[in-house]
Structure formats: C-alpha cells, structure tokens
Amino acid sequence: MLRYLLLTCLALGGCQSAPKVPAQVGPRPFYLVDDMSPGPLKDRLEQCRTGPFYRSDFVFGHRGAPLQFPEHTQEAYQAGAVMGAGTLECDVTFTKDKELVCRHSQCDLATTTNVLLIPDLAAKCSVPFTPANGDQPAQAQCCTSDFTLAEFKRLKGKMDGFNPRAQTPAQYLLGSPGWRTDLYSQTGTLTTLKDSIALFKKLGVKQTPELKAPMVRMPFNGMTQQAYAQKLIDTFVDAGIDPKDVFPQSFNLEDIRYWLKAAPAFGKQGVFLDERDEQPGFDPMNAASWQPSMAELKAEGVNILAPPLWMLVTLDENGQIVPSAYAKAAKAAGLDIITWSFERSGPLAGGGGWYYQSIAKAIHKDGDRMTLLDVLARQVGVRAIFSDWPGTVTYYANCMGLD
Template identity: 25%
Template sequence: MLVLAWCAASGGVAVARPLVGGGGGGEAGKTKAPLQTMRAYNIAHRGSNGELPEETAAAYLRAIDEGADFIEADVTATKDGHLVCFHDTTLDDTTDVADHPEFAGRRRTLEVQWANLTGFFITDFTLAELKTLRVKQRYAFRDRSHNGESRIITFDEFIDIAVSAERVVGIDPEMKNPVFVNKQVRWADGKKFEDKFVAALKRRGYGGRYMSPAWRAMPLFIQSFAATSLIYAADLIDSPKVFLIDDVGVRTEDTNQSYDEITSDEYLDYMREYVVGVGPWKDTVVPPTRDNKLAAPTDLVARAHARGMQVHPYTYRNENQFLHFNFRQDPYAEYDYWINDVAVDGLYTDFPASLRRYQEWTATGREG
C-alpha cells in the first residue's frame, strides 16, 4: 500500500514540494514542454488549495510547480461587470469581509439555486472593493498561516498565470452560477455573463477543438453545471466543454432537472453534441454506504465512455474525513482505485502534488 507521509509540524497537513517547476516567468517565444495527454489529467481544483487559500495566485502557482496539468477556477462577476475567480456566491467563508465595517450594510438574503442564502454577495461589490479584501483558508483543519496574504484575482490574472508558465499548462474555468449572475449583473452592451466569459478567453487566443494544434498550444476545458450555458457557449467558441453533475439531490440551476434526468441515456446523447465529457461528484459515481465504505460503482462512466465522452470526477482530498474506509487513510490508494478500476479521464484534486507523486511512482513501477 502506498502511504502518504504526514508532517507533524504542519498539524497533519501534507507538505508538498515542487515536483515539476515552471510556475511562472516563461520567456516569450521559448519552446515549452507540452501538456501530457497519455494519462488521466491532474486538475488542480481551485489551485493547490489543500495547502494555500483557494483561487489565489499563490495557490495556482503552487499547483503548477507541483505538476498540475490544468488549473481550475470558478468564474463569477462583480457588481461593475468584471470577471473574477471565486467559488461561492457570498464572501463570508473565504474572505475577511466581516472585518470591514465599511461593508457591514451589504449583508442580505437572496435566492440562489432554489434556496435562500444570506451573506455578503460578491455581485454587490465592485472590483475595486473586492481588491481591499484578503482571502483565507476555507477549512479550519488546513494550514491557516497564509490567511490574509492574498487578494481575489480577476479571470484575466488567472489566465496570465497559465500563459506565463514555463511549460504548457491548461486552464479549466467554470461558468459559476450563470443564472444567478445574469440576474444580478447587467452589462452596458447588453451582453450576458456567458458572452463576457468567452470573450475573455478569445481575447487571449484560446480556441480550438479538443487535441487540435491550437488546443494543444493553449489547452482549455470550459465547464458548467448549467447545460444551457454550455450550449450557448458552443456557438461562440469551439473549445471542449465539460458538463458538471451535482449530487443526486440537487436540481440543475438553469432547467430544474433532477440527477436522474441529466444522467439518462437520452440526455447524455443530447449533451454529447455540445460537450466532450461530464464532471460528476465522485460519490454519485461510486456511492458510499452508511458506514462510509464504497458500494458498487454505477454505470455512468461506462455509459459516458460508450458515447466517446470523458469523465472528470470531483473532488479528491487527502484528509481522512474525505476518504472512504476502503482506502485506509491513504489518498494514493484512492487515486489508484479511480484511475485503474473506475478508469476516469481526469481528476479534480485539492492536492495536485499527491496526484503527481502517484503518477510518477506508478509510471516507474510499470517501466521496471
């Protein structure tokens, strides 16, 4: 069994070391090492957010140093129409907004994805106001020594990080809560969130079908839980898209469809015309039992593969509370199971260094 080495001084958090390098500072015109396409993609979920606060420049640079193939971002919009990288609709859990008395009156309640939510909504803040905030670690059990060091970054700043890397690094941005954003933000030119999202990518030269020379040079997956947004974007850019699938009890934000409806054969046949794959919550692919063991896998991966669709499940995390008992507190055993037994094509991980190490160790074993 592969065993993850824990550092007692870090409070039980895995301490990753740079494995590949190339986090930034690439020279113009320099030939870059290409993206690997021979194994499942290592997708850094919100950057290396197991070690650093999520969706920050530091987390993305760390993920690139640690060997991520793609860096993933949630993209939303500000009150004044700027696109930024931030996961939640509210600022409460991962910023110091509560420590800013000048914003105390911004807290309110809105409907988000069929439920009422109260907090400081990112769509009520201008970009300049957001830049006065500092980002913090979401989970109390992770390293919080970097709280307050980083700011929220724009979508353009996120793209800069990938483009400036010394090797080819893909980006995997999500159109986050597009129905909510389009209700809360209005652009002067009448464009929608999806228009602005795609325009930002095309300005930087992104485009090209999966595995084409253009895609290989600037790899991109566009993801969303909203099928209607992906279909709309398909008319604007030909880059590959991934349809995200939430937990079994969550209905889609845009069409109010159930999990069973959007994973049916009929719906997969429909979506395959617009996307190259699906990104399901991993517990819907291999559901856990009540005692936190693995039940038999569903047939979702097989049915997607039969249609030529990739499967990129989320989210893989090293900590024991996220691991099923079958893996005996070993995140490498989890990677092994999903890559070799379930046969997925990409993995969204909070710890890209761990996935990179697993890939290196197993590649060495095969060669030997």
C-alpha cells in the first residue's frame, strides 16, 4: 500500500500535506512549564519553548477562550483560533422567536451579558433583578427565550459572574472571579449559530455545536425537542458545511440517537457529553455503575464520548496519575474520547476543585496541569481536549507531535 501511494504521488507530481496554520500560544504555557516539578516531562516541554507553534485538531476551544475573553463572543472565538484551536464551540440555545444563538445556558444572560443595564430589556427578564436583603442574595434570571433575536443582538457579552451582595444592577455585574479578567469585556460581541458558522468557516476551523437543554417547557411555541435538534443540523446544511467538519454535542442521549437516525452523516460524529456520574452510585472505577454500558453506547452508534477530566483518571498505589477503569473501558469499547474542560478552574493549590476531584491528592500547583494533560494524551489516548485557554494545549500538542 505504501509503495502504491508513493507511486501515485510521483505520478501526480508529488504529494503535499495541507499547510500548517501558525498559532500564537502567549506566555501562559511557559509559566505552567516553569511551575512544573523537575522531571523528564518538564525537560521535554522546555525543549519546545522556541516553537514553532501551529493549529491542532487536538485542541477544542471551550466557548472560545473564556479564561480571559467573555465566552461565546466573536472576540473569544477569534482568540481561540489564534491560539491554535482546530475546533471551536457554539453552545446552542434559542430566542423567543426560535432563532438559534450561542450561549452556554438558555438563562445565563444576567451573569454573562449587560442585559440588566438596558431598562426595556431588563423588564422582560423571567426573574427581574432583586437586591440582596440580609441572608438573601441578589437575584436575577434572564433567558434567551425572553427576547427576540433583534433584542438579543442589542446585548454585549461580559465575563461570567455576579455579585451576590449587590444592591443595584450595576453592582450585580461586578462578579468576575479574581483569576479571570475584565480587560477584554469592552466589546463582547454576541453571535447567532448562523453567524458563528460563517466566522468559524472564515477562520478555517472545525465546529462543535452543543444543543443545550431547554430551560422552558417543550414544545416551545410549537418547537419540539426533535425539531430543535433538527434545526441545528439544518443550519449547517444550509451553510454548506461538510459534516466531517462538524461535531454536534449533547448531554441528552436522545439527541444523539435522533441525529444518528435523521442525519447520520452528522450523527456519526455526534459527541455524547457524559453525565452518567449524576446517576446514584456512579463510580468511574466500577463498570456496573455505568448505565448504559460502554458497549451498549457503541452498539447504538455512538462513536465519541465526552466526560469531564476527573472521570478519566485516578491515582495508583504510588500516588501517580493513571487512567481510570472508565477510561480503559471506553477505549476498549472502541469509543473516541474528548474531555472537558482544561483550565476551567482557577489556581490549583489545594487540590484543584471539581475537575480534579479524583486526583486531588496529586494536585498541588498550577504546573501539575501539564502532568494531567500528558496522562490524558499519552496514557488515556484522548482524541481532543476542550480548553478555556487553547494556547496551553496547543503548546503541548505541538511539542508532542499531535496534529
């Protein structure tokens, strides 16, 4: 076969691979490598300091680049592409007039946009702003389904967060975590699914839309869950996007099943976001606690599984990070793995929080992220990693020769 390919290339005048797209990873990965404990992995990563750095399909931009840019904004998406993400994500929900837009949650507008500062729009929120009173925190809930598309486009994205002690809407918006920044929140251009598709195509990246769970009763104004799932696919078809460049996601297994049946070219690349850990008795080291099983998922046509970081790793008897039984079973069943979300947490001193819960005893400082990243890539064998700061994973992927 290799001889045949070589002869064919020669006959055609030579075969060339697609040119690599340069990436700028910024200073963060260098900071993390410097913070690592001495050892072979640190030595290898230090040898890559001069680059060059290129875009990688191993890197998924989680909501763009929300460690520093407001999530699901054009600015965050552009930053993710610049830092080497080969795939970018639009979390998909819908407006009052059933238009698809990019938001992590249908009802997060009060904490991720300036909606409370626009009086005529704030008045339409499902739960109007209520100031803090004693032990009762300040409250507000504003949903995309509260507004038409035209109204949605009047909003500006900001870093996700709120001040629970706020007495005014302006104070409510001042809640960004200290380890993020509002430096790039001055523009915050929101986007629709259709516009994100056009932007991602222009940027030359693949696309991973996530169908978010509705927070309103379905059917919504006549739109059923299946119609919602189909509308997502239709938007890509209408834009002429090749299905091989699209990875539709959902936490709802029924959505994956629907795509496999109704749009198999897209469905076979469907990403099942695994929340089986919410089932009573779930244990990533006990296969009997996973329902459905890995083999059953594969038999249904699911090809890509996407669990959170912590479900894929555990500690061995020496306290070293190693693949979990869950990770081994997924690979044994023939499932590809895409995991989330790298650098979603703040500083890791003290165990790292939710994303690191299964390996907390081995997490002591920020540089330990790179050790986990190496285990996920080389021992678990993940296909890709969602990252809130794609440049870090790009640095690692380029250094290790991952496309």
